[in-house]
Amino acid sequence: MSPAAESAQLRVAAPETDRAATPAAAAADSPVLATARRARIAATELAPLPRTPRDTALLAIADALEARVDEILAANAEDVARAREAGTSASIVDRLTLTPERVAAIASDVRDVVALPDPVGEVVRGSTLPNGLDLRQVRVPLGVVGIIYEARPNVTVDAAALCLKSGNAVLLRGSSSAHRSNTALVAVLRDAVAGAGLPADAVQLVPGESRESVHELMRARGLVDVLIPRGGAALIRTVVENSTVPVIETGVGNCHIYVDERADLDRAVEIVVTAKAERPSVCNSVETVLVHRAVADALLPRLLAALTEAGVTVHGDAAWGAAGAAAGVAVAEATDEDWAEEYLGPHLAAAVVPDLDAAVAHIRRWSSGHTEAILTADTAAARRFVSLVDSAAVMVNASTRFTDGGQFGFGAEIGISTQKLHARGPMGLPELTSTKYVVTGDGHTRG
Amino acid sequence: MSPAAESAQLRVAAPETDRAATPAAAAADSPVLATARRARIAATELAPLPRTPRDTALLAIADALEARVDEILAANAEDVARAREAGTSASIVDRLTLTPERVAAIASDVRDVVALPDPVGEVVRGSTLPNGLDLRQVRVPLGVVGIIYEARPNVTVDAAALCLKSGNAVLLRGSSSAHRSNTALVAVLRDAVAGAGLPADAVQLVPGESRESVHELMRARGLVDVLIPRGGAALIRTVVENSTVPVIETGVGNCHIYVDERADLDRAVEIVVTAKAERPSVCNSVETVLVHRAVADALLPRLLAALTEAGVTVHGDAAWGAAGAAAGVAVAEATDEDWAEEYLGPHLAAAVVPDLDAAVAHIRRWSSGHTEAILTADTAAARRFVSLVDSAAVMVNASTRFTDGGQFGFGAEIGISTQKLHARGPMGLPELTSTKYVVTGDGHTRG
Numbered sequence: 016m017s018p019a020a021e022s023a024q025l026r027v028a029a030p031e032t033d034r035a036a037t038p039a040a041a042a043a044d045s046p047v048l049a050t051a052r053r054a055r056i057a058a059t060e061l062a063p064l065p066r067t068p069r070d071t072a073l074l075a076i077a078d079a080l081e082a083r084v085d086e087i088l089a090a091n092a093e094d095v096a097r098a099r100e101a102g103t104s105a106s107i108v109d110r111l112t113l114t115p116e117r118v119a120a121i122a123s124d125v126r127d128v129v130a131l132p133d134p135v136g137e138v139v140r141g142s143t144l145p146n147g148l149d150l151r152q153v154r155v156p157l158g159v160v161g162i163i164y165e166a167r168p169n170v171t172v173d174a175a176a177l178c179l180k181s182g183n184a185v186l187l188r189g190s191s192s193a194h195r196s197n198t199a200l201v202a203v204l205r206d207a208v209a210g211a212g213l214p215a216d217a218v219q220l221v222p223g224e225s226r227e228s229v230h231e232l233m234r235a236r237g238l239v240d241v242l243i244p245r246g247g248a249a250l251i252r253t254v255v256e257n258s259t260v261p262v263i264e265t266g267v268g269n270c271h272i273y274v275d276e277r278a279d280l281d282r283a284v285e286i287v288v289t290a291k292a293e294r295p296s297v298c299n300s301v302e303t304v305l306v307h308r309a310v311a312d313a314l315l316p317r318l319l320a321a322l323t324e325a326g327v328t329v330h331g332d333a334a335w336g337a338a339g340a341a342a343g344v345a346v347a348e349a350t351d352e353d354w355a356e357e358y359l360g361p362h363l364a365a366a367v368v369p370d371l372d373a374a375v376a377h378i379r380r381w382s383s384g385h386t387e388a389i390l391t392a393d394t395a396a397a398r399r400f401v402s403l404v405d406s407a408a409v410m411v412n413a414s415t416r417f418t419d420g421g422q423f424g425f426g427a428e429i430g431i432s433t434q435k436l437h438a439r440g441p442m443g444l445p446e447l448t449s450t451k452y453v454v455t456g457d458g459h460t461r462g
Numbered sequence: 463m464s465p466a467a468e469s470a471q472l473r474v475a476a477p478e479t480d481r482a483a484t485p486a487a488a489a490a491d492s493p494v495l496a497t498a499r500r501a502r503i504a505a506t507e508l509a510p511l512p513r514t515p516r517d518t519a520l521l522a523i524a525d526a527l528e529a530r531v532d533e534i535l536a537a538n539a540e541d542v543a544r545a546r547e548a549g550t551s552a553s554i555v556d557r558l559t560l561t562p563e564r565v566a567a568i569a570s571d572v573r574d575v576v577a578l579p580d581p582v583g584e585v586v587r588g589s590t591l592p593n594g595l596d597l598r599q600v601r602v603p604l605g606v607v608g609i610i611y612e613a614r615p616n617v618t619v620d621a622a623a624l625c626l627k628s629g630n631a632v633l634l635r636g637s638s639s640a641h642r643s644n645t646a647l648v649a650v651l652r653d654a655v656a657g658a659g660l661p662a663d664a665v666q667l668v669p670g671e672s673r674e675s676v677h678e679l680m681r682a683r684g685l686v687d688v689l690i691p692r693g694g695a696a697l698i699r700t701v702v703e704n705s706t707v708p709v710i711e712t713g714v715g716n717c718h719i720y721v722d723e724r725a726d727l728d729r730a731v732e733i734v735v736t737a738k739a740e741r742p743s744v745c746n747s748v749e750t751v752l753v754h755r756a757v758a759d760a761l762l763p764r765l766l767a768a769l770t771e772a773g774v775t776v777h778g779d780a781a782w783g784a785a786g787a788a789a790g791v792a793v794a795e796a797t798d799e800d801w802a803e804e805y806l807g808p809h810l811a812a813a814v815v816p817d818l819d820a821a822v823a824h825i826r827r828w829s830s831g832h833t834e835a836i837l838t839a840d841t842a843a844a845r846r847f848v849s850l851v852d853s854a855a856v857m858v859n860a861s862t863r864f865t866d867g868g869q870f871g872f873g874a875e876i877g878i879s880t881q882k883l884h885a886r887g888p889m890g891l892p893e894l895t896s897t898k899y900v901v902t903g904d905g906h907t908r909g
Contacts, residue, residue, distance in 0.1 A: 413903035456860035458729035
């Protein structure tokens with residue numbers, strides 16, 4: 016059967032029969048709620064589809080991105096021109112900018128998603144119960160996923176591709192600085208999805224550029240199944256505080272590296288410096304280094320030299336200040352703000368601690384729960400650190416930079432969850448699903 | 463090492479070093495927040511403990527419940543006397559009442575929990591990455607679990623036992639009608655936990671009987687990791703609307719049975735009647751039956767006779783009304799309120815539908831997403847129903863009453879989730895955990 020016929024065959028609930036889509040509710044709809052309601056209906060059509068029609072739509076998206084690159088670049092050029100006029104920083108303009116090569120890379124990423132295993136329909140557990148009932152727990156799509164994100168237009172396509180692959184409808188709420196680019200991209204995505212016989216409303220941009228439209232999205236409980244804010248701490252806090260829709264917090268990474276008394280100091284210098292300087296703008300870069308006092312005299316001068324050479328400013332405690340003075344390196348005085356800060360830039364907070372437990376206590380107080388690392392040759396110290404630190408990822412003798420869906424072998428990533436419910440750490444396709452129990456019997460009654 | 467020594471050895475963060483427990487925050491605490499803060503500290507101590515000290519504490523609880531039964535019954539007798547004076551219904555008084563046998567059964571249930579597999583430390587997935595890093599995803603406790611529940615004092619012990627078994631601290635917020643019973647039970651639990659060397663604050667009653675104390679609990683984000691309301695739809699809606707703490711919705715069951723045109727009608731009568739009448743007060747009992755019109759003439763008279771004999775009032779559509787008139791059985795006229803209602807009593811909504819898709823459309827509009835069943839001999843119909851119905855459990859030729867942690871072989875159940883995030887359907891011990899990634903290398907750097 017063709018994907019279109021398959022989709023048509025599985026179309027059951029007319030909008031007016033779905034509780035979420037009653038005429039009375041629809042009449043009162045704002046543009047945001049109307050969009051969410053269309054997404055709900057599209058999700059109902061997507062959920063029962065097998066893999067092939069979803070993959071067909073994704074391949075159509077990849078082809079369409081390449082075929083319509085001029086249209087996409089023209090819209091993007093307008094966003095870039097406006098950003099330049101507004102005096103936006105060069106690094107943000109760079110993130111915003113699309114080129115033919117970048118669009119080709121985005122299309123290639125979509126094809127990579129097609130190749131990933133289908134999470135939908137996976138049997139998570141199953142057994143035959145003592146009474147003969149067959150029990151299966153099966154992965155199903157979440158339904159409608161809302162993504163709130165900032166600058167980069169590639170997220171628009173990445174998020175839509177991951178949601179489609181996992182059978183979900185997606186509501187995209189990008190930043191106003193990328194509005195023209197996102198509008199052009201979503202038009203391409205919707206045409207490709209519809210051309211493949213799936214509902215175009217599986218991919219929608221949330222209308223309106225005001226804060227009010229985000230607020231409406233956050234209150235659309237019953238229409239939206241989960242909201243994933245991707246961005247700075249302030250955005251995430253706003254969503255968490257105001258949303259009645261369930262939220263998955265992502266991406267705020269105040270990550271720590273603790274250098275134990277039995278660490279290999281050569282490796283420690285290399286790990287700390289690369290974890291900070293290789294790509295400081297990402298959430299898994301290190302923001303604070305904690306050094307056991309037994310190795311401080313040997314390590315601090317070397318770390319200060321290497322960090323300075325890498326262009327990193329150290330915000331240190333008294334011990335680091337003294338080491339800086341001795342080495343002729345300027346060390347800023349660390350305050351509570353530094354311990355709490357996710358710099359995302361060439362700054363590093365630094366302290367000397369009396370022992371492992373003090374490092375753990377510091378991490379418990381200040382960490383955002385993303386990733387912490389211990390560097391040590393001591394197995395007991397490694398075990399204790401892993402046991403006591405409650406973060407999404409705990410590294411032993413490895414850089415914090417490895418917390419990443421691609422590095423973990425998940426093939427793709429919708430974000431890195433720093434919360435404990437539903438998903439924790441890098442979120443791949445399975446984290447975009449729920450499950451349902453399917454129980455099959457021969458007329459079994461209970462009692 | 464003794465459990466007490468083990469616990470002491472793993473005690474690291476002094477309260478003042480934990481971010482959640484800074485003196486500034488503590489100074490502003492209300493009684494509810496102070497309780498939550500103590501729970502947070504207890505959770506930090508519990509999390510790294512292996513199985514043995516947790517099981518030891520649970521066995522101590524079971525013994526203490528038996529040893530101190532007189533004290534528990536005396537407190538319970540006061541609650542029961544007050545409830546009788548207030549004119550509470552006999553069925554609620556019965557739920558509230560403890561007897562020596564019931565306390566013994568509660569203690570026995572705690573021993574059953576001891577015997578269950580430990581969810582903490584289970585490796586959910588693991589691999590060696592291409593670069594040689596060892597990746598493990600390991601179950602860890604959620605932290606602090608808040609339970610808001612009604613009448614029955616056995617929930618106090620059940621919930622505490624499941625939370626302790628899974629390494630969590632628990633905040634218990636029962637109903638004021640069971641306040642004396644709960645206070646006595648929690649005193650017994652805390653003494654037993656402390657006697658086993660674990661922090662007594664792992665089990666606490668939320669102080670205050672006002673709604674304000676529930677409201678404070680719902681806003682204690684950062685101190686409480688998850689709230690699980692167990693009770694009626696109104697309670698759950700209030701918590702969902704007002705909580706900044708993540709919530710798991712449980713237990714509202716507007717369950718449907720659809721009798722397909724190819725169902726075995728003898729089995730259909732037996733399944734529908736027992737699913738309604740065997741124990742109508744539970745969430746997995748059936749509330750609406752939908753009958754394919756091809757079998758309506760044959761089935762409706764039989765179902766009406768059997769339901770009437772079982773003391774069930776049918777609230778039916780026109781077809782059911784006509785069948786009732788022909789059979790001399792009173793059928794109430796069903797309204798939208800009936801389709802939406804979770805009766806939890808001897809009432810059943812009933813409709814005749816033209817086909818399977820109409821049954822699915824009815825379920826999509828009215829179901830609470832708990833459990834729906836199809837009775838059919840037709841494999842294609844069964845597959846279509848399973849595919850199109852999006853509820854926590856979908857039954858094929860089996861009663862809705864099987865959606866239950868005990869029936870599913872989970873050994874215990876903290877509730878039945880009707881939401882899609884984190885847990886869906888019966889929640890056993892694994893659903894009371896989160897995970898963390900543990901990544902081990904040899905000084906791996908990235909970039």
